[in-house]
Amino acid sequence: ACSEFSQRSCEECLRNVSCLWCYTNNTCIDYPVRSVLPPSSLCSLSNARWGVCWINFEALIIAIAVVAGLILVSIAVCCCYCCYCRRRSRSRPDEEEERLARKREERRLQSLQRKHERKLKHDEIRKKYGM
Numbered sequence: 001a002c003s004e005f006s007q008r009s010c011e012e013c014l015r016n017v018s019c020l021w022c023y024t025n026n027t028c029i030d031y032p033v034r035s036v037l038p039p040s041s042l043c044s045l046s047n048a049r050w051g052v053c054w055i056n057f058e059a060l061i062i063a064i065a066v067v068a069g070l071i072l073v074s075i076a077v078c079c080c081y082c083c084y085c086r087r088r089s090r091s092r093p094d095e096e097e098e099r100l101a102r103k104r105e106e107r108r109l110q111s112l113q114r115k116h117e118r119k120l121k122h123d124e125i126r127k128k129y130g131m
Contacts, residue, residue: 002028010053021049037061 002019005012005028013021013028020031022043031050032038038048038057048057055063125131 002030004028010049014049014051014053017051019050021053023047023049 002016007026010021013019018031019028020038021028024043024047045058046056050057
């Protein structure tokens, strides 16, 4: 039982994972597993220690919340970035297809123009020699 470690030391109490150390009255108590956080009637969060003695429960909760928040924000940023890249990569082929179609049309027009020039030259030669 955790109460056996009361009035000893925090390290001895926290060797057992199911124990909670309260610095207010130097007591070792069973961690209230029914509630996620220990109630303030048991021990205030700033004086409660669980897992390690060098960080209080309040700071532990804040640190875990910050780390979880950073992970969630980074996942959201990655998802948004990936969606943006995917959308951008989808639009690129359309632009490239459009550019290729423009070049194709330009080549077709140049070909028609050369064909027309050749026809005019042939017509002049035929006219010159009376054919």
